[in-house]
Amino acid sequence: xxxxxxxxxxxxxxxxxxxxxxxxxxxxxxxxxxxxxxxxxxxxxxxxxxxxxxxxxxxxxxxxxxxxxxxxxxxxxxxxxxxxxxxxxxxxxxxxxxxxxxxxxxxxxxxxxxxxxxxxxxxxxxxxxxxxxxxxxxxxxxxxxxxxxxxxxxxxxxxxxxxxxxxxxxxxxxxxxxxxxxxxxxxxxxxxxxxxxxxxxxxxxxxxxxxxxxxxxxxxxxxxxxxxxxxxxxxxxx
Numbered sequence: 439x440x441x442x443x444x445x446x447x448x449x450x451x452x453x454x455x456x457x458x459x460x461x462x463x464x465x466x467x468x469x470x471x472x473x474x475x476x477x478x479x480x481x482x483x484x485x486x487x488x489x490x491x492x493x494x495x496x497x498x499x500x501x502x503x504x505x506x507x508x509x510x511x512x513x514x515x516x517x518x519x520x521x522x523x524x525x526x527x528x529x530x531x532x533x534x535x536x537x538x539x540x541x542x543x544x545x546x547x548x549x550x551x552x553x554x555x556x557x558x559x560x561x562x563x564x565x566x567x568x569x570x571x572x573x574x575x576x577x578x579x580x581x582x583x584x585x586x587x588x589x590x591x592x593x594x595x596x597x598x599x600x601x602x603x604x605x606x607x608x609x610x611x612x613x614x615x616x617x618x619x620x621x622x623x624x625x626x627x628x629x630x631x632x633x634x635x636x637x638x639x640x641x642x643x644x645x646x647x648x649x650x651x652x653x654x655x656x657x658x659x660x661x662x663x664x665x666x667x668x669x670x671x672x673x674x675x676x
Contacts, residue, residue, distance in 0.1 A: 440601045441577040446483075447494030447649065451475030452555065453517040458606055458649055459484060459492070460597070462576025466502030469575045470525060471510050471595065471606050472651065475557075477521035481528050494655070507575060509533040510567075512608025513592040514543035515624070516550040518651060520557035534573070535563035536584060539591025542624055567593050583638040585610045587631020588617030589624045594638055596646075603646040605658070611635055611648060613656035616667045635668060 442463040447456050451474055458471040459480065468484060482489035484504055506529040511519055514535060522533055535543060543560050550557045569584035573595070581596040588609045597604040609617035616635065619626030639648075644659030661668065 441579070441599050442498065443496075443578055443597065443600055443604070444498040444500050445494075445496045445604065445649075446492035448476065448480060448483075449493045450479070451517055451520070452553075454652060455517045456494075456649060456651055456653075460575060460578065460606075461500050461504055462578045463498060463500050463502070465576030466500060466504045467576035467578075468504045468506045469508050469510055469573075470506060472512055472518040472608065473509055473521045473525045474516075474518045475521050477524040477528070480521070480525065506531055508565075508573075510573065510595060511535045511539075511563075512595065512606060512610075512651065513589045514539035514546065515589065515609070515621070516546040516555075516557050518608065519543060519546055519561070520550060520555075522561040523558040526561055532565045533561060533563050534565040534567050536567040536591030536593050537563075538584075538586065538625070539589055542589055542591065545623060567591075569593075580606075585631075585634035585638045586625065587619060587627050587629075587634045589621075589626070592617070592634070596642065603643055604649065605639060605642060605646050606649045607639065607651070609651040611639055611656075611661060611665075612650040612652065613648075613654045613661070614665055615653075616665070617651075632668070640668075 444461040446459045455474040461468040546560045573580045583594045595606040646658040
């Protein structure tokens with residue numbers, strides 16, 4: 439039997455980054471993917487369903503008491519990781535990040551300052567994301583796919599034991615777009631990003647729902663067919 443998930447999206451901070459809160463409906467176990475900003479908003483909703491709730495939801499409801507078991511990050515740009523310190527203080531759980539983004543994380547405060555924004559002193563990841571490994575949240579199971587090109591340590595997290603697959607891709611792929619490769623000190627590389635999308639994402643079922651770090655949801659099939667940055671290769675995937 440397929441696992442069931444409550445997936446809630448919060449567009450947080452001045453850059454409107456999507457933070458995904460994913461809950462296993464059978465256990466109440468919850469993970470926060472890309473806790474970038476508005477930590478108190480996330481805490482109030484997860485703990486008490488109070489305050490300004492999610493901007494998106496797949497319309498399930500969890501009858502269990504929710505318990506945050508981990509923080510996961512697709513990459514370490516400050517808009518995705520800026521609220522990790524207060525979330526760690528609240529939940530006292532492990533924070534997972536690919537080690538190739540450790541250096542990027544160490545510069546999060548400096549990077550935010552360039553935008554005239556403030557984030558806390560950077561946290562240090564306590565657990566390592568490794569390509570091909572799996573992460574569990576109650577009955578939910580996610581595959582880690584290392585997908586560099588936007589940053590050295592970008593990963594996509596594929597929830598693949600529900601009725602339909604869900605891909606949390608950070609800034610690797612957007613609806614009709616792709617991640618930037620020109621952000622300083624991030625390891626951006628367009629040929630590498632393109633390869634990551636083709637090998638790590640376009641090999642997924644076309645019905646897979648894609649949760650980008652910014653902007654609307656999309657599907658793998660939609661991006662294969664219509665993404666203007668990638669459609670010169672679309673014949674490979676039809």
